[in-house]
Amino acid sequence: MLTKTLIDKIKNRESDIVLYGITPPKKGTSEDKIVEISARQVERLQNQQVDGLVLYDIQDEKSRTDEERPFPFMETLDCYDYSQNHLTDLKIPKIIYRAVGKYSKPELTNFLTEADPKDNLTIFVGAASKSQEVTLSIADAYQLKADTSSDVLLGGVVIPERHQSKGDEHLRVFKKIAQGCSFFVSQGVYDVNASKNFLSDYYYYGKEHDIPLVPILFTLTPCGSAKTLQFMKWLGISIPKWLENDLIHSNDILQRSVDVSEQSYRELKEFADEKGIPVGCNIESVAIRKVEVDASIDLLERVSR
Amino acid sequence: MLTKTLIDKIKNRESDIVLYGITPPKKGTSEDKIVEISARQVERLQNQQVDGLVLYDIQDEKSRTDEERPFPFMETLDCYDYSQNHLTDLKIPKIIYRAVGKYSKPELTNFLTEADPKDNLTIFVGAASKSQEVTLSIADAYQLKADTSSDVLLGGVVIPERHQSKGDEHLRVFKKIAQGCSFFVSQGVYDVNASKNFLSDYYYYGKEHDIPLVPILFTLTPCGSAKTLQFMKWLGISIPKWLENDLIHSNDILQRSVDVSEQSYRELKEFADEKGIPVGCNIESVAIRKVEVDASIDLLERVSR
Numbered sequence: 001m002l003t004k005t006l007i008d009k010i011k012n013r014e015s016d017i018v019l020y021g022i023t024p025p026k027k028g029t030s031e032d033k034i035v036e037i038s039a040r041q042v043e044r045l046q047n048q049q050v051d052g053l054v055l056y057d058i059q060d061e062k063s064r065t066d067e068e069r070p071f072p073f074m075e076t077l078d079c080y081d082y083s084q085n086h087l088t089d090l091k092i093p094k095i096i097y098r099a100v101g102k103y104s105k106p107e108l109t110n111f112l113t114e115a116d117p118k119d120n121l122t123i124f125v126g127a128a129s130k131s132q133e134v135t136l137s138i139a140d141a142y143q144l145k146a147d148t149s150s151d152v153l154l155g156g157v158v159i160p161e162r163h164q165s166k167g168d169e170h171l172r173v174f175k176k177i178a179q180g181c182s183f184f185v186s187q188g189v190y191d192v193n194a195s196k197n198f199l200s201d202y203y204y205y206g207k208e209h210d211i212p213l214v215p216i217l218f219t220l221t222p223c224g225s226a227k228t229l230q231f232m233k234w235l236g237i238s239i240p241k242w243l244e245n246d247l248i249h250s251n252d253i254l255q256r257s258v259d260v261s262e263q264s265y266r267e268l269k270e271f272a273d274e275k276g277i278p279v280g281c282n283i284e285s286v287a288i289r290k291v292e293v294d295a296s297i298d299l300l301e302r303v304s305r
Numbered sequence: 306m307l308t309k310t311l312i313d314k315i316k317n318r319e320s321d322i323v324l325y326g327i328t329p330p331k332k333g334t335s336e337d338k339i340v341e342i343s344a345r346q347v348e349r350l351q352n353q354q355v356d357g358l359v360l361y362d363i364q365d366e367k368s369r370t371d372e373e374r375p376f377p378f379m380e381t382l383d384c385y386d387y388s389q390n391h392l393t394d395l396k397i398p399k400i401i402y403r404a405v406g407k408y409s410k411p412e413l414t415n416f417l418t419e420a421d422p423k424d425n426l427t428i429f430v431g432a433a434s435k436s437q438e439v440t441l442s443i444a445d446a447y448q449l450k451a452d453t454s455s456d457v458l459l460g461g462v463v464i465p466e467r468h469q470s471k472g473d474e475h476l477r478v479f480k481k482i483a484q485g486c487s488f489f490v491s492q493g494v495y496d497v498n499a500s501k502n503f504l505s506d507y508y509y510y511g512k513e514h515d516i517p518l519v520p521i522l523f524t525l526t527p528c529g530s531a532k533t534l535q536f537m538k539w540l541g542i543s544i545p546k547w548l549e550n551d552l553i554h555s556n557d558i559l560q561r562s563v564d565v566s567e568q569s570y571r572e573l574k575e576f577a578d579e580k581g582i583p584v585g586c587n588i589e590s591v592a593i594r595k596v597e598v599d600a601s602i603d604l605l606e607r608v609s610r
Contacts (some may be wrong), residue, residue, distance in 0.1 A: 167546075193498050193545050200547035204554065240498050241472075242505035242576070249509065271547070 006051040006093045007121070007153055010183045010215060015273070017215055017280030018304045019095065019185070020045060020296075021054035024082035027075045034077070038086035044297060045090055049304040052121065053090060054185065054282055055079035057097040059128060070231040080111060080120075095121045095155065095185075100141040101134030108141060109148055117151035123185060125157055142179040156181035158216060160194040161238045163201070170201040174211060182214050185282050188221035191238040192264045196271050203275050215278040218268055220303070222295040223247065223257040224287055254291060258299050265303055311356040311398045312426070312458055315488045315520060320578070322520055322585030323609045324400065324490070325350060325601075326359035329387035332380045339382070343391035349602060350395055354609040357426070358395060359490065359587055360384035362402040364433060375536040385416060385425075400426045400460065400490075405446040406439030413446060414453055422456035428490060430462055447484040461486035463521060465499040466543045468506070475506040479516060487519050490587050493526035496543040497569045501576050508580050520583040523573055525608070527600040528552065528562040529592055559596060563604050570608055 009017050025037050045053065060073040083094045096115065100108065115122070124145075126138035136144070145154055156176040163169035173184060189195050195218060206213045221237075223229050226248055233239060239247075243260060250256040265281050272279040281303055285296035314322050330342050350358065365378040388399045401420065405413065420427070429450075431443035441449070450459055461481040468474035478489060494500050500523060511518045526542075528534050531553055538544060544552075548565060555561040570586050577584040586608055590601035 191498075193496075193547075197546035200550045204550050241502035242498075245505045245509050 007118070009051060010121075010153060010155075013212060013214055013278050015215070015269075015278045015280060017051050017183075017217055017278075018049065018300070019052045019054050019217060019280070019282040020048070020050045020300055021056060021219065021282050021284040021286070023056045023058055023286050024077040024079045027077060029077070034082075034086060038082070042087060042090045044293070045092075048297070048300055050092060050300065051280075052093045052095050053083075053087070054095045054123075054284075055083055055097060056286070057099045057102070057125065059099040059102060059125070067234060070227055070234055080115065083120075093119055093121055095123060097123050097125055098141070099125045100136045100138055101127045104135050105140075105144060108136060108144055112145060112148045112150035112152055115150075115152050117153065121153040121155060121183075123155040123157060142176075145180060153182055154180045155183040155185060158184040158186050158198070159236075160186060160189070160198040161191065161236055163198040164191075164194045164238065167201075169198050170205050173202060174205065174209075177211070177214060183217065184214065185217045186219050187235070188232060188237045188284060189218045189264055189268070190221075190232070190243060190260070191240055192267050193240070194238055195268055199268070199272055199275075199277055199279070203277050213277055215280055216272075217280045217282045218265060219282045219284050220261040220265055220299060221257075221284040221286070222254055222261060222292060222299060224254045224289060224292040224295070226253065228287065229253070254295050258295050258302075261299055262302050312423070314356060315426075315458060315460075318517060318519055318583050320520070320574075320583045320585060322356050322488075322522055322583075323354065323605070324357045324359050324522060324585070324587040325353070325355045325605055326361060326524065326587050326589040326591070328361045328363055328591050329382040329384045332382060334382070339387075339391060343387070347392060347395045349598070350397075353602070353605055355397060355605065356585075357398045357400050358388075358392070359400045359428075359589075360388055360402060361591070362404045362407070362430065364404040364407060364430070372539060375532055375539055385420065388425075398424055398426055400428060402428050402430060403446070404430045405441045405443055406432045409440050410445075410449060413441060413449055417450060417453045417455035417457055420455075420457050422458065426458040426460060426488075428460040428462060447481075450485060458487055459485045460488040460490060463489040463491050463503070464541075465491060465494070465503040466496065466541055468503040469496075469499045469543065472506075474503050475510050478507060479510065479514075482516070482519060488522065489519065490522045491524050492540070493537060493542045493589060494523045494569055494573070495526075495537070495548060495565070496545055497572050498545070499543055500569075500573055504573070504577055504580075504582055504584070508582050518582055520585055521577075522585045522587045523570060524587045524589050525566040525570055525604060526562075526589040526591070527559055527566060527597060527604060529559045529594060529597040529600070531558065533592065534558075559600050563600050563607075566604055567607050 025034050057079050058076050080096045124138055124141045127134045158169060158173055223232060229247055247253050247256055269279060283296050283300045285293050330339050362384050363381050385401045429443055429446045432439045463474060463478055528537060534552055552558050552561055574584060588601050588605045590598055
């Protein structure tokens with residue numbers, strides 16, 4: 001384990017936080033298989049320099065777009081249950097995502113009061129679109145968090161792509177900070193310019209209004225195939241044309257995407273360091289193929305060096 | 306003088322061509338003053354590593370947008386006349402811009418037959434917008450060039466920003482190559498991503514259709530003030546938000562813009578070199594203040610090192 005915990009680093013608004021993100025096994029996986037999968041995940045990560053493990057709460061995003069989803073949607077095990085039952089041997093804090101629209105008030109309250117704030121952090125995710133039917137809105141969830149006085153550290157989602165179209169992502173972030181968020185995780189970053197544009201407005205607005213900046217953690221996602229590339233675009237991840245061309249024409253799209261992700265992070269890090277903006281990263285491993293998982297570990301080792 | 310001429314380099318489709326671009330003195334300048342200005346220009350450039358001198362043919366672009374022009378439009382001396390009368394001591398080829406909409410057929414024919422192809426190249430520029438009243442269209446001008454059998458080497462304009470919105474700038478470029486263009490000069494580059502996107506499509510299309518790539522020369526423009534920045538945006542130059550923020554908040558916008566321009570060029574060069582796309586640059590000095598002219602020379606020295 002690292003000497004300084006993730007929670008300390010976030011509270012101190014430090015740079016260089018490194019997370020690793022996974023999805024739990026899909027629903028219906030046999031108990032034996034779950035044990036096997038989780039054992040591999042623990043083993044893979046326990047000697048890595050990683051501050052925390054992100055566990056995604058997958059929701060069907062089909063209401064977001066009319067385009068066909070390149071991969072079918074598959075429900076997964078509840079990520080908090082999975083973490084509690086199978087990942088306790090991994091002695092790093094878990095960042096439990098909560099797609100709040102899936103839960104009732106009592107369910108979310110239960111989670112917030114049960115989860116140990118030393119070992120768990122949480123990130124609330126709102127509906128994928130305005131048309132999605134939800135029980136709790138993200139505003140309700142923030143209110144609930146405040147009402148329960150839970151000490152579980154709260155993070156938010158930041159979407160640099162939205163900054164490109166609307167130009168107000170930094171204002172959303174500051175609003176969420178006021179609502180209790182103390183760190184942010186982006187969606188997959190392939191468009192460094194969009195992220196720099198967001199960081200820049202975040203920096204200058206914070207400076208002008210004398211608001212301390214909290215850590216922004218950029219998600220890096222190795223891409224193993226042209227189909228995965230299509231899926232990332234479907235998810236709303238912006239990919240510059242030159243990069244899409246290079247990936248599609250590459251002999252080894254996976255290795256190329258790892259190189260590009262490392263380079264993107266270094267570029268963002270350099271940009272942020274010059275201004276003193278705390279940034280870190282979240283290496284996402286959502287694919288199942290062994291080569292893709294290995295690539296994510298390779299990327300993790302490269303960025304945490 | 307360099308051992309290899311600009312014309313050789315273009316015909317060999319070489320990388321690393323460096324141009325310097327100026328506008329002639331404005332109309333009504335006294336002869337004494339013109340002599341003084343031109344002598345300074347010649348002196349400033351004669352010991353520089355520069356392959357050619359671009360002379361712009363300024364046209365009023367007010368039909369392009371409803372927004373108010375930040376600087377008034379000022380007519381300049383004819384750039385070919387100015388070059389012939391005052392810049393012959395500078396022993397490098399001149400690239401004479403021709404905003405073709407300003408000329409009649411006989412006028413353009415005269416220029417093409419009179420200009421010595423050893424010392425002069427030309428670039429035709431079309432109307433600033435479809436609503437501008439013109440005598441010759443760019444298609445007419447290309448036809449005229451073919452009809453006169455002039456040996457004056459022809460270049461074209463490339464606008465990476467247009468690639469962002471329309472995605473077909475590489476096709477326009479290949480069409481112009483078919484119409485006789487053997488090199489291209491961009492408008493001012495502040496959005497590296499837009500230029501990389503264009504270069505990428507240019508590269509892959511050329512490769513797929515087995516068409517040799519001709520040199521693309523990126524224009525770098527030092528920016529001396531917030532007002533100049535507004536003017537560049539008015540001209541249609543895309544500037545990423547982070548860069549605009551940094552320039553506006555900089556203590557020394559001019560120096561910062563020189564640093565950024567050098568860095569942008571290195572990034573484009575690295576990207577192009579990896580793929581073997583011939584690229585070069587054109588350092589633009591269109592401002593009048595001495596500090597801005599000096600900055601352009603500083604940039605010229607940095608990129609030609």
